[in-house]
Amino acid sequence: MNDVHVDIGTAARAHFATTDVVMARLMDVVGPYGLLPDLDCTPFRALARAIAHQQLHGTAAKSILARLVSTCGRGSFPTPQRLLAIPESELRAIGFSYAKIAALRDLAEKCIQGVVPSRRELERLSDAEIIERVTQVRGVGRWTVEMMLMFQLGRPDVLPVDDFGVRNGFRLAYGLKEMPAPRALAAYGERWRPYRSVASWYLWRAVELAREGRLPPPAEKIRLPRLLRVRRKVAARLEQLRTARKKRARK
Template identity: 55%
Template sequence: MRTVSSPTSHLSKVDSVMCRLIGEIGPCSLRPNVRRSPFESLARAIAYQQLHGKAAESILKRFIALFPGRRFPRPEDLLAMKVSSIRNAGFSQPKVLALRDLATKTLDGTVPTNRMMKGWEDEAIIEQLIKVRGIGRWTVEMMLIFQLGRPDVLPVDDFGVRNGFRIAYGRRLLPTARTMLRYGERWKPYRTIASWYLWRAADREKQRQK
């Protein structure tokens, strides 16, 4: 019977640099939040677009506070809320429009449920969800990683992943998306785990520079 290697064993076997990273950083602690709905995951992602984490967290707290008694608003709750109230929570007008489109497309079935997506390929999910205003490929890739727990996602447009690659592999310049895709072929079918280690490499370098 053929044995299936663990993600870190596979990555260590096919890539000496990744092997070193894994040894230095330790076990992967990525734990997807599978309880979140696609609506909540994408709404949170919209809040984080083009903002630092703390600023986005503050906006989300004020936004959620608009809906007493709920851990997170439902699509119909959001659509019933005044636009001015959502703006006052800190969302820009384009983000308010994106949130409302997300809510509408969740209710009309354009945004599939978690159960529906279980049988879908990653690319099919991306193609479906980028129909929502303000949702691009990167946003869906983050949902695939942090909510759906898909094991083979390589977000080549993510600055942290690209910068982590530059640092770990001793490159002077950031790699292009094409370079990342080509190099990442060896990491399949565990490119999500490889991405996590590249994020940690970038974080570690940032800490060293403080």
């Protein structure tokens, strides 16, 4: 598995050398690509962990999950069937809120029903198909599924544009004054295909480098797409057309 990810990192570095010199330089400073997915983790376990971590400090979430395993999982992570059999009072005592209990139970039910694909089925589905199906689970949004795609499935071309760390890393690495809008980041990130997961991982590392005072200045200045300005122009043009049609209709 390490060899596979070394190959992905090497291929991404060669790609970025011709498409984005800032990203290529960042890779050189950070070093080898280090995202190693947990391929043994089931979709249920990955998503249950994600739900537990929502709006909680990582340490607190890990403690709750540890209690879930020791108290209700009989030493291992509960199956969907086992979780549905756990009384609400026990889940509350472990530390889950009512909202998270509802989300966990909905997740368990949808895993049993097949709405959430099995690990084997996930391998056959595209990223978009996985996002469409898994976001049907209560409390699971696009970002959560994107993290699963990257960290459990090892998908190489995921760009979580709503992730604060990715956006902040882009701002820092590319020397911008403001955080990029998600749509602008998505548009710029098209040049990273088919290695957008690699780019995302290095943007997270850029935040760490900046914190340590080791982030180099960008190799070149960039300009993000003016998506908002374009939308305003389109809206203004549409309004002009509507006004013209109304005038013609009155004649």
